[in-house]
Amino acid sequence: IPWKTLPKVPAHHGYILKNYPKDILMPGERCPIVVRSKGIHNLTTLERFKLVDALKNNVLTIQYIPTDACKSLT
Numbered sequence: 001i002p003w004k005t006l007p008k009v010p011a012h013h014g015y016i017l018k019n020y021p022k023d024i025l026m027p028g029e030r031c032p033i034v035v036r037s038k039g040i041h042n043l044t045t046l047e048r049f050k051l052v053d054a055l056k057n058n059v060l061t062i063q064y065i066p067t068d069a070c071k072s073l074t
């Protein structure tokens with residue numbers, strides 16, 4: 001899955017990324033200092049470590065949202 005479309009794939013099936021680390025670009029967000037997006041490569045090394053740490057420690061999780069709740073998010 002390309003980094004920039006990562007949230008769209010699970011969302012299409014009723015899932016969201018929960019507790020994404022603060023101050024780290026979400027997949028698909030544009031880096032203000034980069035003209036051409038390079039996906040996850042736009043993240044600094046420290047940001048990548050924070051992201052990996054959140055995944056390893058089960059802070060960043062994928063949560064199922066029931067269909068009725070999904071409708072209220074759009």
